[in-house]
Amino acid sequence: MTEITPFYQKNIECLSCKNSFRTTKIRSRFIKLRCHETDFRPVYQDEKINPLLYNVNVCPACGFSFTDDFNRYIVPAIKTEIQEKLSAQWTEQNFGGNRSTLEAINTYKLAILSGTLKREKSVTMAGLYLRTAWLYRSIENEEQENRFMTLAMNTYTTAYTNEDFTGMGMSETKILYLIAELQLRLQKYREAASYFSKVLSKQKNSLEPRIVEMARDRWQEMREDYRKAT
Template sequence: MQQLTPAYDKKCECRVCRQSFTTKKLRSRFVKAADYDSDFCPNYSDETMNPLIYHIHTCPHCGYSESEDFSPYFPPGALDLIHSKVMNAWTPQDYGQDRSIIDAVNTYKLALYCGTLKREKHIIMAGLLVRLAWLFRSMKNADQEHRFLKLALKEYLESYMSDDFKGSSISETRIFYLIGELSRRTHQPEQAVKYFSKVIELQSRSTEPKLIEMARERWYEMRQEQKTAAN
């Protein structure tokens, strides 16, 4: 009997050039996070079993890159932009095999560029940016992690202001918590406290008590830090 491998080939069709290709995915039974950071970054004892590495599908024929969260809709003019700025500049390369973490970083940057050209929702862009920050965290690259956390925070704030997270898997409680936590991690304590307070205010109608508790813990930690600094 053939032994099941952690990775398998997923068949894809590029939404831009319409050519078929395969990309690697990890079977969920092999993926086990050891624990999670306070911004939901999963930590894996075996970093090669990190599904974030295979989150992006990159067409080897034209370079168009996206995650499964991308909308199938292309606004007027978006396809022309992708043709001129991505396809015409693409040197054929295949990210459909086993990826290094550097390969993964390259696919995220391609997806961010494609998402910008097709005016993808802020909540989708925020998700890409925070995952890219997590990859840099796993590489112990604090400068790049901080850079992409700040960019993710900006997109989460835009998403909240424009309500474009509505209808996604991100609840109001979660987006408030993420804004608070990313503000804390990027050294913006006043904004962090403001959004953690918003989470706590939702406790009577939220269905996510764990998030309320996490926000309360962060809020308390920050208050203690402020008192210590004042003394």
């Protein structure tokens, strides 16, 4: 009898060149979540069985890299730009097997390049930056974690300002909370207080009371920390 492993191969079609390739995914039954951190980073019981490592699909033929959040259509002019600025420089390589954290970080950077060239929505790009920050946190690289948290914070702010998050599985309450939380982690206390206040001001109409409660807790923690420091 064949033993079922946590990993399996999934057939993927490249959004850019339409090449078919196989890449590793994780069976949901094997995913054991331990907790979520305050910026929603999932922490798993076994970090090797971590869906974040396999979130990005990398086409071995042309290098275009994407997640399920990407819009599947690419206009012809942009496809030409992707070919010139990414695929023409690409040396064929395969990220379809089991990935280390550093290999996964490289796939996110490829997805960030691909998403930038494709003009993906700000909220999608912010998600890529945030997940890259999470992976750097898992290997305790604080400098790079902060770099990508800053990119995520700025891009979520752009998405909120331009209302570029509707229909993307991101509520107003959640995006405001994430902006505030990332500002807090980056020690931008005044800005964080302002955005946490925006979350709390919407508590009567919010359909996500848990996030409102998280905002209240984090705002209170921030006040206590500030009081102790002064």
